[in-house]
Amino acid sequence: xxxxxxxxxxxxxxxxxxxxxxxxxxxxxxxxDDTHVSYSACGxxxxxxxxxxxxxxxxxxxxxxxxxxxxxVFLEHKVTKIDPKAQNITVHSAFNDxxxxxxxxxxxxGARPFIPAIKGVNDFKNIYTLRKIEDGIAIREKMLKSKxxxxxxxxxxxxxxxxxxxxxxxxxxxxxxxxxxxxxxxxDMSEVIQDSLESIPDRNFELITGESLVEVTGEGExxxxxxxxxxxxxxxxxxxxxxxxxxxxxxxxxAGITIGHTGAIKVNKLMQTSIPNIYAxxxxxxxxxxxxxxxxxxxxxxxxxxxxxxxxxxxAGVYTVFEGVLGSAVTRCLxxxxxxxxxxxxxxxxxxxxxxxxxxxxxxxxxxxxGAGDITLKVVxxxxxxxxxGGQAAGAIGADKRIxxxxxxxxxxxxxxxxxxxxxxYSPPFSTTIDPLLDAMNLLQAKLGC
Amino acid sequence: xxxxxxxxxxxxxxxxxxxxxxxxxxxxxxxxDDTHVSYSACGxxxxxxxxxxxxxxxxxxxxxxxxxxxxxVFLEHKVTKIDPKAQNITVHSAFNDxxxxxxxxxxxxGARPFIPAIKGVNDFKNIYTLRKIEDGIAIREKMLKSKxxxxxxxxxxxxxxxxxxxxxxxxxxxxxxxxxxxxxxxxDMSEVIQDSLESIPDRNFELITGESLVEVTGEGExxxxxxxxxxxxxxxxxxxxxxxxxxxxxxxxxAGITIGHTGAIKVNKLMQTSIPNIYAxxxxxxxxxxxxxxxxxxxxxxxxxxxxxxxxxxxAGVYTVFEGVLGSAVTRCLxxxxxxxxxxxxxxxxxxxxxxxxxxxxxxxxxxxxGAGDITLKVVxxxxxxxxxGGQAAGAIGADKRIxxxxxxxxxxxxxxxxxxxxxxYSPPFSTTIDPLLDAMNLLQAKLGC
Numbered sequence: 090x091x092x093x094x095x096x097x098x099x100x101x102x103x104x105x106x107x108x109x110x111x112x113x114x115x116x117x118x119x120x121x122d123d124t125h126v127s128y129s130a131c132g133x134x135x136x137x138x139x140x141x142x143x144x145x146x147x148x149x150x151x152x153x154x155x156x157x158x159x160x161x162v163f164l165e166h167k168v169t170k171i172d173p174k175a176q177n178i179t180v181h182s183a184f185n186d187x188x189x190x191x192x193x194x195x196x197x198x199g200a201r202p203f204i205p206a207i208k209g210v211n212d213f214k215n216i217y218t219l220r221k222i223e224d225g226i227a228i229r230e231k232m233l234k235s236k237x238x239x240x241x242x243x244x245x246x247x248x249x250x251x252x253x254x255x256x257x258x259x260x261x262x263x264x265x266x267x268x269x270x271x272x273x274x275x276x277d278m279s280e281v282i283q284d285s286l287e288s289i290p291d292r293n294f295e296l297i298t299g300e301s302l303v304e305v306t307g308e309g310e311x312x313x314x315x316x317x318x319x320x321x322x323x324x325x326x327x328x329x330x331x332x333x334x335x336x337x338x339x340x341x342x343x344a345g346i347t348i349g350h351t352g353a354i355k356v357n358k359l360m361q362t363s364i365p366n367i368y369a370x371x372x373x374x375x376x377x378x379x380x381x382x383x384x385x386x387x388x389x390x391x392x393x394x395x396x397x398x399x400x401x402x403x404x405a406g407v408y409t410v411f412e413g414v415l416g417s418a419v420t421r422c423l424x425x426x427x428x429x430x431x432x433x434x435x436x437x438x439x440x441x442x443x444x445x446x447x448x449x450x451x452x453x454x455x456x457x458x459x460g461a462g463d464i465t466l467k468v469v470x471x472x473x474x475x476x477x478x479g480g481q482a483a484g485a486i487g488a489d490k491r492i493x494x495x496x497x498x499x500x501x502x503x504x505x506x507x508x509x510x511x512x513x514x515y516s517p518p519f520s521t522t523i524d525p526l527l528d529a530m531n532l533l534q535a536k537l538g539c
Numbered sequence: 540x541x542x543x544x545x546x547x548x549x550x551x552x553x554x555x556x557x558x559x560x561x562x563x564x565x566x567x568x569x570x571x572d573d574t575h576v577s578y579s580a581c582g583x584x585x586x587x588x589x590x591x592x593x594x595x596x597x598x599x600x601x602x603x604x605x606x607x608x609x610x611x612v613f614l615e616h617k618v619t620k621i622d623p624k625a626q627n628i629t630v631h632s633a634f635n636d637x638x639x640x641x642x643x644x645x646x647x648x649g650a651r652p653f654i655p656a657i658k659g660v661n662d663f664k665n666i667y668t669l670r671k672i673e674d675g676i677a678i679r680e681k682m683l684k685s686k687x688x689x690x691x692x693x694x695x696x697x698x699x700x701x702x703x704x705x706x707x708x709x710x711x712x713x714x715x716x717x718x719x720x721x722x723x724x725x726x727d728m729s730e731v732i733q734d735s736l737e738s739i740p741d742r743n744f745e746l747i748t749g750e751s752l753v754e755v756t757g758e759g760e761x762x763x764x765x766x767x768x769x770x771x772x773x774x775x776x777x778x779x780x781x782x783x784x785x786x787x788x789x790x791x792x793x794a795g796i797t798i799g800h801t802g803a804i805k806v807n808k809l810m811q812t813s814i815p816n817i818y819a820x821x822x823x824x825x826x827x828x829x830x831x832x833x834x835x836x837x838x839x840x841x842x843x844x845x846x847x848x849x850x851x852x853x854x855a856g857v858y859t860v861f862e863g864v865l866g867s868a869v870t871r872c873l874x875x876x877x878x879x880x881x882x883x884x885x886x887x888x889x890x891x892x893x894x895x896x897x898x899x900x901x902x903x904x905x906x907x908x909x910g911a912g913d914i915t916l917k918v919v920x921x922x923x924x925x926x927x928x929g930g931q932a933a934g935a936i937g938a939d940k941r942i943x944x945x946x947x948x949x950x951x952x953x954x955x956x957x958x959x960x961x962x963x964x965y966s967p968p969f970s971t972t973i974d975p976l977l978d979a980m981n982l983l984q985a986k987l988g989c
Binding site (some may be wrong): 099129131132135140141146147245379389390391392394395412413414415416417418419420421426428429430455456457458459489490491492493494495496497498500501502503507508510511512513514515516517518519520522523524 | 973
């Protein structure tokens with residue numbers, strides 16, 4: 090049995106390890122155009138920040154370790170074609186192109202940074218994106234020699250880099266094309282996040298919204314001036330583009346595999362694509378949303394791991410269902426934790442619900458305790474049924490605790506009324522007597538009139 | 540309409556404030572033998588520790604503030620009798636005894652420290668319990684003049700005081716009569732907690748288990764030697780008894796109100812006692828367990844607040860149900876967070892389940908992040924149905940997050956299989972790629988064979 094896996098970061102390496110354990114006699118090969126395999130890409134902003142010194146801490150499993158467990162990893166080997174009829178792939182290496190036959194193919198090609206159409210964006214060496222190990226190394230090296238940086242985009246990676254650069258003493262400018270930062274959140278929560286960040290005294294950064302980068306100019310290899318859509322000009326030592334990601338679905342699409350409306354590969358709950366014996370998992374494919382079963386594209390490392398495992402099990406003949414995602418996510422930027430799960434109010438509307446929301450602002454622990462901070466918590470429910478649909482929290486670190494509690498409620502399809510009965514833990518260093526999440530539920534219950 | 544409330548810490552003060560808002564024309568009176576009203580008793584160990592300087596930070600609402608909103612508070616007024624036929628109570632003050640009529644009576648008499656039958660325990664001034672504001676003030680004053688202390692009991696308050704004393708430089712000895720510390724947890728988790736505490740380098744405390752205090756001796760007003768059941772003798776500057784609490788249910792019992800098998804006042808889900816027009820709430824009464832509906836006695840500040848609110852609503856004629864508790868609780872002692880919800884394995888057995896449990900030990904965030912710590916997480920489910928029954932966690936602060944997620948699952952009556960689909964937030968400073976809670980669920984699923 091020939092098992093071939095394309096891509097080897099989170100989903101691909103997880104799938105390889107799992108299927109080798111399930112089918113010890115099978116040949117398992119990973120092909121990747123990357124220079125590394127099996128690493129924690131989510132940790133790159135923290136490597137750049139200097140939270141740990143050696144980037145190798147990010148490497149989960151080396152080529153040698155894969156080899157020892159009987160898995161062959163081919164780095165810098167780009168798969169250029171899938172032939173489902175012949176059941177083989179075409180691989181391009183520095184030396185030659187060759188065919189590799191498969192009985193089961195697992196596509197884990199991931200996603201790549203979106204490069205906005207900006208004049209000059211491809212002309213300079215000091216314009217970076219962050220996706221791979223070498224990107225992280227290059228950005229850290231550049232950062233250590235720089236004083237000013239422009240970050241384009243204010244999503245998760247943009248804000249994680251803002252923290253990294255500010256902690257390293259760089260004056261940092263974040264430029265967000267939309268009218269608010271962290272656009273994955275609802276507008277009111279984006280405002281809470283921005284207010285929180287801008288409340289930092291003597292801050293060495295700026296958040297510019299509603300402007301896009303239109304041109305980069307410079308001398309020789311290095312850009313040093315960026316121009317925005319309002320005519321603003323900024324000097325900078327380097328630029329990092331964090332304008333989102335796109336799924337690497339072209340290879341699959343060219344092979345006739347169905348691509349979903351999100352642009353990512355369509356799979357069923359067994360991680361099977363539209364073509365027999367071909368599976369997909371991780372950032373290159375869509376997943377069902379746990380709340381309404383609709384296909385969404387939420388490329389995250391935690392999901393990639395689960396999907397890789399599920400694809401391997403099914404490819405090995407062990408029936409396993411991946412039920413889907415809630416879009417749960419968290420990050421931190423300086424003084425602000427941001428966490429969300431389920432639908433935002435905006436998403437809920439787009440999916441046809443009539444959402445009702447309640448927002449409260451409260452200490453995350455009893456106010457007399459040292460370290461007590463504020464959290465703003467927004468919960469969203471369906472007006473017709475009272476079912477919980479999602480929540481967003483921002484502020485002190487306790488924000489994330491409440492969102493994970495809510496995630497369990499969403500999986501359980503709880504109504505606001507049911508959740509309001511919850512018995513959450515209380516002690517002065519951990520919560521307020523009535524937890525902020527229960528306050529939010531009580532307020533939402535009142536709004537729903539239930 | 541005369542509303543009379545007996546007791547004014549958490550449940551009583553909450554009930555008073557709520558009912559006055561609901562019935563602005565009613566006369567609302569609080570009688571308490573305490574010297575303070577409406578305070579955060581849970582914060583006393585942190586006041587003793589010195590986390591904040593002024594004990595008045597613990598006071599939620601003063602007598603004057605109650606007065607302003609039309610509520611009369613009678614401090615140091617002990618209610619000695621309830622006459623349900625005459626619908627009045629007898630109040631004893633420093634000056635006289637008098638009757639107060641009621642249309643609705645809310646009993647919120649709380650609980651008091653259990654005093655073990657130890658020779659000499661009542662003979663000395665430097666043997667303390669911790670329940671009221673003046674206890675906290677006295678213990679802090681004594682601590683500041685002392686070098687050695689013995690804490691009797693290793694439950695929540697015992698361990699919170701251990702932290703307080705150790706942080707203030709006192710050599711602290713905790714004596715626990717049972718064979719393990721923190722006996723609310725399962726034995727294996729008690730061991731985890733003890734190992735974690737004893738791993739602290741150069742620790743200035745001892746945890747002695749399986750020994751009880753049998754005698755206290757001293758000179759004049761102060762005890763200075765304690766003797767244990769094994770003949771051990773310890774010198775000490777003072778002693779704090781943290782050997783549990785008992786409900787103040789005698790007053791209600793003497794009036795003919797039904798007392799439950801736990802020793803606390805029996806109430807229905809409207810917080811009504813067995814006698815018309817008399818309600819009870821807070822630490823003096825039982826509550827139904829959310830998992831099986833059986834009466835339990837879990838005296839906690841968070842529950843007291845909810846019950847006080849519910850009692851007030853029903854006493855005012857607004858039908859409101861208090862569904863019950865999960866026994867969710869959390870505390871911290873030095874390097875160790877301890878959190879639990881639902882049934883322990885031991886409780887599950889006592890309630891007739893055949894519990895299956897899974898325990899995992901894992902980092903609470905990705906191991907390359909600074910500050911990553913270990914948590915041990917035990918989850919318990921019912922073998923017959925796969926229903927989740929509870930969980931316990933100990934270790935780094937992230938332990939509490941997982942327990943609050945589990946609490947939501949318990950309220951939703953989720954099975955292990957359902958919870959294993961959960962999408963919890965991930966980012967290196969907040970979790971591991973597969974959250975420890977999901978690892979525990981996967982292990983439990985394997986054990987259950989589902």
